[in-house]
Amino acid sequence: MIQDDNDVLEPPINFSMVDEGIFRSGFPQPANFPFLKTLQLRSIIYLCPEPYPEENLEFLRSQNIHLFQFGIEGKKEASSSAASSIPKQTILEALKVLIDVRNHPVLIHCKRGKHRTGCLVGVLRKFQNWCLASVFEEYQRFAGAKSRTTDLRFIETFDVVGLRDCLYGIIHHYYRLAYYASKKRRLLLYKQAQQDMQTYQHYKP
Template sequence: MCLIMEVGVGGGGGGGENNDVLVPPTNFSMAEEGIYRSGLPQPDNFGFLRTLNLRSIVYLCPEPYPEENLKFLAANNIRLLQFGIEGKTHRTGCLVGCLRKFQNWCLTAVFEEYQRFAGVKSRSTDLAFIEKFDSVCLRQCLYSLIYHYQGYGSNKRRLLYREENLQKSRVTSR
């Protein structure tokens, strides 16, 4: 399970961890089975996050991850993956929007979900990025990787497929 997050305004209150009440982080929602999205958790969100049995957290901001949150991750054996995407975009919304396109959602539904979570942070440049995201190219790339590394089909087919790709790249580079 994974939690995708970015720094946001507010949190769950920020008043320290309270074990009696489970408070989700700002903008918390399930993006896909086992994958959640949210703003940056505050200490009073830790009890809620503990119930998810997270294995990793994907942090999309360039700012250092808060020390108190790092201690929570260490205590709960959660791995932090930080990608540090610069800019003033709604990073999580863009990432989830691209996921939705990959899942073949209609663009209207993708934009509605983006705007629901982005609120005042909604930007036309983010929507244009999501619209132009090429999910078909990504799908072909993923299929190629799966085919190559998982060994679907015979070795001969896999080697031929690899040689075909090499020949195509030689032809296009001339």
């Protein structure tokens, strides 16, 4: 990506737009910071357990970007029949952050932007009602020869129905009530909705 004749903006490895306000990549290096500035990020979802480098933290502070860290170990696949090392509850918590538009624009990344990032994007696609074949194709496009059967099985078996129903129920309830409400009543409903969203944030299947 070129900004002008002298400045070349370099995106992080495996960078791509996932959806409006959602991006994915491998680990950003200092050379990528000028490019990241153009995204006007509000949040970063970091899926590795290692501490974030101080140079990267300084960049986040300078841009007022909030860091959400979900430490998932990057283990190699032992065999295609082995259980996934990706913890479902951790991915669920990351998904809650990801679908909250208050955190957008947001960048998801792990080390290479393949497996951990691919699993989170995969469950997001299920939440968006993508067919499984398309979800798998997207995962494999980024993972390449490093595609893991255990990751695909994790995505396939991940249940997003309960989370979707919980969120949609809150939205439908308050949109319906607010339609008939006075300004004062809408303010009270807004405060109640905030409390219910706190319940949603602590949802566990």
